[in-house]
Amino acid sequence: MYWQKDQECLPRPELLKLQLERLTRTLCRVANNVPFYRNKFSELNLHPEKMRSLEELRDYPFTTKQDLRDNYPYGLFAVPLRDVVRVHSSSGTTGMATVVGYSRNDIVTWSDLVARILCGAGVTPDDVIQIAFGYGLFTGGFGLHYGAERLGASVIPISSGNTKRQIQIMQDFKSTALVCTPSYALKMADVMMDMGINPNGLSLRYGLFGAEPWSEAMRQEINSRLGIRATDNYGLSEIMGPGVAGECQECNGLHINEDHFLVEVLDPDTLEPVAPGEVGELVLTTLTKEAFPVIRYRTRDLTRLITEPCPCGRTLVRMSRIMGRSDDMLIIKGVNVFPTQIEAVLFDIEGTEPHYRLIVERENNQDKLTVLVEVVESIFFDEMKKQKALVETIKKRLASELGIGVEIKLVEERSLERFEGKGARVIDKRQL
Amino acid sequence: MLVEQIAVFLENKSGRLAEITAILAENAINIRALSVADTADFGILRLIVDKVEQAKAVLRENGFTVGKTQVLAVEVEDKTGGLARVLKCIKEAGINVEYMYAFVNKTGENAVLIFRFEKMEEAMATLQKEGFTILSREQICGL
Numbered sequence: 001m002y003w004q005k006d007q008e009c010l011p012r013p014e015l016l017k018l019q020l021e022r023l024t025r026t027l028c029r030v031a032n033n034v035p036f037y038r039n040k041f042s043e044l045n046l047h048p049e050k051m052r053s054l055e056e057l058r059d060y061p062f063t064t065k066q067d068l069r070d071n072y073p074y075g076l077f078a079v080p081l082r083d084v085v086r087v088h089s090s091s092g093t094t095g096m097a098t099v100v101g102y103s104r105n106d107i108v109t110w111s112d113l114v115a116r117i118l119c120g121a122g123v124t125p126d127d128v129i130q131i132a133f134g135y136g137l138f139t140g141g142f143g144l145h146y147g148a149e150r151l152g153a154s155v156i157p158i159s160s161g162n163t164k165r166q167i168q169i170m171q172d173f174k175s176t177a178l179v180c181t182p183s184y185a186l187k188m189a190d191v192m193m194d195m196g197i198n199p200n201g202l203s204l205r206y207g208l209f210g211a212e213p214w215s216e217a218m219r220q221e222i223n224s225r226l227g228i229r230a231t232d233n234y235g236l237s238e239i240m241g242p243g244v245a246g247e248c249q250e251c252n253g254l255h256i257n258e259d260h261f262l263v264e265v266l267d268p269d270t271l272e273p274v275a276p277g278e279v280g281e282l283v284l285t286t287l288t289k290e291a292f293p294v295i296r297y298r299t300r301d302l303t304r305l306i307t308e309p310c311p312c313g314r315t316l317v318r319m320s321r322i323m324g325r326s327d328d329m330l331i332i333k334g335v336n337v338f339p340t341q342i343e344a345v346l347f348d349i350e351g352t353e354p355h356y357r358l359i360v361e362r363e364n365n366q367d368k369l370t371v372l373v374e375v376v377e378s379i380f381f382d383e384m385k386k387q388k389a390l391v392e393t394i395k396k397r398l399a400s401e402l403g404i405g406v407e408i409k410l411v412e413e414r415s416l417e418r419f420e421g422k423g424a425r426v427i428d429k430r431q432l
Numbered sequence: 433m434l435v436e437q438i439a440v441f442l443e444n445k446s447g448r449l450a451e452i453t454a455i456l457a458e459n460a461i462n463i464r465a466l467s468v469a470d471t472a473d474f475g476i477l478r479l480i481v482d483k484v485e486q487a488k489a490v491l492r493e494n495g496f497t498v499g500k501t502q503v504l505a506v507e508v509e510d511k512t513g514g515l516a517r518v519l520k521c522i523k524e525a526g527i528n529v530e531y532m533y534a535f536v537n538k539t540g541e542n543a544v545l546i547f548r549f550e551k552m553e554e555a556m557a558t559l560q561k562e563g564f565t566i567l568s569r570e571q572i573c574g575l
Contacts, residue, residue, distance in 0.1 A: 375441045375474075375497050382439030382476055382501045383530050383548065384469045410474050412443045413497045 001249075001312070003119040003151065004112060007259050008314045015315065016054065019262055022287035024051045027060070030293050033078040036071055037295060057262065057285065062271075062296045065090075068098035068238060077101050079291050089137040090237040090336070097137075100237055103290040107146065110240055113257050114147020117246030120255065120312070121208050121231040123177050125152035128203070130170060132180035133211065134160045139241025140211055144179045147243060153177070160184070163191045170202055177206040181334050182214040182222060182230070186365035189225040199226045208233055210242055211334045213322050219251070232321050238297055239284050245319055253306040253318030260288045263317065264296070265305055268326035279304045281326045282319065300327045328426060330360060332367045335404050339425050342371060345397045349390075350379050355416050362430040370407040371398065374416055434502035434552065435569045436484045441497040442468070442475040452477065455494050461487045464572050465546055467533035478533070480505075480546065482573040503548050504556055505567040510536055510543045518545060518564060525558040527551050544572065 002008050010018070027048030030037040040061045041048065067076075068090075074081065084101040102110065123129065129148045135141035141159060148155045156173055158166060160180065166188060169175070178185060185207055192199055207222060207230040214232070222230045233246035234254050244261055245254035256263050265280040266273055274280035282299045286292075302325060306318040330337045339358055346354035355374040360367060373379075373394065381387045391408050398406045442448050449468070456463060465480040481487045484500070491498045508514035515534070522529065528550040536543045544567060549555040560566060 377497055377499060380439070380441050380497045380499050382437070382478060382499050384471070384476060385530070387474070387476065388471070410441070410443075412441060412448075412495070414495045415443065 001119060001122075002314075003116040008116060008255070008316060010259065010315055012315055015258060018259055019287060020051070020054050022259075023054065023057060023262060023285065024048060026285070026287055026289075026293050027051065027295065030078055030295060034076055034293075036067065036076055054262070057264075057296065058273075060296055062283065062298050063294050064298050065098060065238070065300075072097075073099040074101070076294075077291055078293050079103055084291050086142075087137075088139045088142070088237055088241065098238060100139075101291040106240075106289055106291050109260065109288055110143060110243055111146040111150035113240070113243035113260060114143055115151040116257065117233045117243055118144075118147055118151050118153070118177075118208065120246050120248040120314075121177075121233075122206050122229060122249050123148075123151065123153060123208070127176045127206070128154045128156065128174060129177040129179060130156045130158055130166070130173070130175035132158055132160050132166055132178065132184060139235065139237040143235065143241035143243060144208070148179075163188055164195065167192055167195060167197060170204065171197070174203040176203050177208065178204060178226075178228070179208045181211045182209040182218055183212060183333075183362070183365050183367065185209060185222050185226060185230070186218070189222070190364060202227075204228050207231070208246075210234060212331050213324075215321075234319070234322065236299060236301075238294060239286060239299075240289065244284070248310065248312040248314060250310055250312050252310070253320055255310070255312075255314050255316040255318050258316050261285065262287055263305070263319070265303065265319075268300075268302075274304075276307050277304055279323060300325050300329060302326055330358070330369075330426060330428070332360060332369050332402075333404050335402065337369070337402050337404070341401055342398060345401050346371075346373060346394070349394060349397065350376065355414075356425065357416050358426045360426065360428045360430055367430065368407065369404065370409055372409050372411050372416060374413050375410045376413055433566045433568045434556070435480060435505045435546070435567070435572060437501050437503045437546070437548075438479050438481065438484060438488055438491070439499045439501060440477040440479070440491060441499075442470075442477055444470065444472070444474060449477065451494075452491065452496065455490055456481065456487060459483075459486060459490050461490070462573070465533065465535045465544070467531075467546075469531065478531075480569070480572060484569070501548065502552060503546050504552060504559070505572055506545045506547065506559060507542050507565040507567050508545060510541055514543055515545060518559065521558060521562050521564075522549070522555060525554065527555050527558070 031041050031048055083103050085104050086102040088100050090098045131144050133140035145157055207228045210233040219230050231247040235242035235244040245256040247254050262285040264283040266283055268281040279302055282301045282303050284297050286294050302323045303319045328339050357372040359370040379390055394408050462482045467478050469476045488498050506518055530548040532547045534543055534545045
């Protein structure tokens with residue numbers, strides 16, 4: 001049930017002491033080793049070595065995704081490259097990617113934290129874990145893989161895709177735990193039905209899901225259709241990958257591994273802390289990472305903290321499942337999509353400020369993105385062949401920019417509502 | 433003697449065509465010929481009217497996307513094989529037809545074929561050489 005009981009159940013006063021010690025050390029390290037932080041700290045006249053309380057962190061500057069991009073690829077590394085044993089990247093798409101690195105110790109820490117999540121979800125060394133996350137630069141696959149090995153479970157590194165084969169392997173290898181996105185789990189349930197396979201005949205008992213927002217209703221559906229106990233876990237490559245937080249078997253909020261990450265929940269507009277239990281933007285500071293420490297990273301994910309003690313005995317604070325984003329980023333099929341990316345492609349084709357709307361739906365538990373594009377004179381042709389070719393061009397350009405397929409629907413000029421200032425260009429119809 | 437045609441982008445939703453014809457009627461613009469090309473998602477309306485610039489302007493004012501293209505109007509006798517003769521000549525010249533539509537004039541003696549070719553100038557020269565009657569906009573509107 002616990003992987004590192006002493007740490008996971010550390011009395012709060014001791015945890016806070018440990019956090020202050022680790023925070024001071026981290027701030028001093030980045031001030032010494034990373035010019036980006038050194039410059040920012042000295043501009044603000046900050047002296048981490050004099051830090052006396054955790055509250056002083058509020059004086060420190062935020063780190064944003066843009067900062068990570070500006071320092072692409074290795075600018076924020078705090079150790080020389082020879083001490084980096086692994087490099088990963090955010091799931092962000094072409095041109096938006098951010099690079100992160102791990103030292104040997106970081107990999108050990110990461111594995112332990114993922115092992116905690118697995119234990120919390122009920123997985124033991126006797127389990128057979130089917131990892132249906134993509135392996136590669138995305139942190140999901142390898143993150144869970146190393147954690148599962150650390151735990152001592154049997155790992156099936158099947159990666160994502162080829163659903164029929166996934167199910168075949170699940171039957172033959174008697175997988176007991178499934179790791180993937182929640183929507184993929186539901187897709188598997190659909191395919192099982194098509195294949196005439198009764199999930200109750202499988203050995204599956206646990207599902208560890210992450211990498212996209214989902215709802216309690218979806219959990220119930222997954223549980224009943226696959227006959228498992230589904231838990232949510234949270235992570236982001238900029239901070240580490242999976243293992244930042246995960247649900248215990250109470251299934252009521254995700255315990256944040258606070259001995260390794262300092263958590264703040266702030267009002268995204270004022271950047272002041274919200275009252276306990278209120279919804280705000282999650283801001284994380286790494287406390288133990290060597291290769292890629294991050295100070296006050298604005299995750300843009302909205303959540304709220306649950307400070308009541310958990311019956312599981314862990315003293316680590318919980319966060320609610322992600323309730324949305326404080327920016328306009330969409331997560332579609334697990335991929336980060338910014339409306340601005342779509343705007344840029346349309347601008348390139350149209351040559352004028354495009355009027356468009358994004359409609360996100362969930363069909364058969366799969367995300368579907370439709371882009372409505374207003375037909376202005378510069379992209380209007382009286383020949384059907386050319387008009388259809390335009391649709392294909394937009395489709396292809398967007399698919400290569402975003403990394404996911406999209407539908408294009410041409411609409412009449414001025415048929416989309418106009419906004420003053422920043423428009424709400426996204427209609428998210430997904431019932432989460 | 434190319435003829436100007438206007439094209440309007442249409443979303444497939446009810447009443448759009450009625451709206452366009454009403455706007456033209458209110459502005460005393462006469463439609464001489466039209467065709468609608470459509471897919472499941474959208475359509476393209478092509479029109480030959482007596483007052484091209486005015487038609488374009490009023491449709492634009494009403495929020496439509498309007499394009500202007502040049503087409504070729506060929507007059508043939510309204511008899512069996514009329515269109516076939518034109519197309520045979522075009523085929524032999526190796527010219528592609530992008531689209532076409534036709535109408536029969538009031539007297540019923542002649543038919544007018546409206547063409548958009550891949551190579552407009554070449555098509556016109558070929559048809560003229562073969563002795564086909566090419567109509568101007570004024571002639572179409574006078575029919």
